[in-house]
Amino acid sequence: MSSSTEIEYDPYQHVVRFETDAGRRIYRIRCDTLRPLPGYSYLILGKPDDSSNNREHDFDKHSAILADCGTGENGCDRELLSGLELVRTMYKEDFQPTDIGRLVVTHAHIDHGGGGKQFLELTGAEAWCHKYDAGVFERYDERAAVGNRRFDEFLQHAGVELERRREIIEAFGFIRGRGKPYSISRRLKDGEQFDGITVCHTPGHSPGHICLFVDSSHIILGDHILARTITQIWPEQIAPHTGYIHYRDSLGKIEKIAEGKIGLPGHEQIILDLPMRIDIIRKSHQRRMERILDVLQNSREPMSIAQIARKMYLSQSGVWTLLALTDVGARIEYLEQIGLISIANFDELELGKSDVFLYTNV
DSSP: OOSOHHHHTOTTOSEEEEEOTTSOEEEEEEEEEETTEEEEEEEEESOTTOOTTSOSSOOOTTOEEEEOOOOSOTTHHHHHHHHHHHHHHTSOOOOOGGGEEEEEOSSSOHHHHTTHHHHHHHHOOEEEEETTTHHHHHSHHHHHHHHHHHHHHHHHHHTOOHHHHHHHHHHHTOOTTTSOOOOOSEEEOTTOEETTEEEEEOTTSSTTOEEEEETTTEEEEETSSOSSSOOOOOOTTTSTTOHHHHHHHHHHHHHHHOTTOEEEESSSSOBSOHHHHHHHHHHHHHHHHHHHHHHHHTOSSOBOHHHHHHHHOSOOOTHHHHHHHHHHHHHHHHHHHTTSEEETTHHHHHTTSOOOOOEEEO
């Protein structure tokens, strides 16, 4: 790690340098992935056994690794390339973008892997990700069509009217033609190791979300754990291997090895105290569960997910409407699974008299 903490921990700094306990360099490169939301790619240079005193000529060509590449939209690709150039000019690394042999994508959301096609064409690198997310990159239009069908079914069951459903899905932006397909050369598995990096499958935010343990000191987190925001979760009705249970269990996997490690997330600041942040996240999830139960307890009638979301999140517009509904939907799904709530209008659902699920406390 560099000695300047003021620069190093500034979330708006274009390029920030870290050093692992094995002497490798990790460069965090800022891009406006989804304006106005900045995101980060991470360039990993050097061998696991590098020392900080002997790194000028120890870099093997084509062994550099980039974790995530942004959207490729709205100048994000230019920001990434200018950040890679700063690694060479500001930090004096003997490095060119064509030295990157692998693009490892933490999960199949457009702000992390949407720019992969043009990046691979520029560098000649391979793309790696978890097998559960590979289809989004290789068959984007198919996955967008199926995903939006599932979003629509969820919103219908949540109690959202047809025209409003169309507006919400369009605002979310998972649309055909937006993503540029590219091949995944290697489908990663939980526990797999390469070049001193260990893959940890952490489903919840996406089916194939992975975190990368770099040596024994740093964890590239993707969107699994963020410094301020509670990571978005989705009902499994929309995407298998997401949902609260998967996210909770994935959080526990990171917690077991988090002590003393620096967390490098895909957005927001780095995380110096991962155990504390995980504890805060867990408590926040519990409060949201309790809030849903309280809303249902104080309602005279069974409620839909849309009605509960309006009680939970008073301000909803654009993409945030879908995020609020899916956040509540994932928790409703879990609370029903563990028997704390039930579906009150199951007779009407069975007879086809209603498409909206109404919930009540048990």
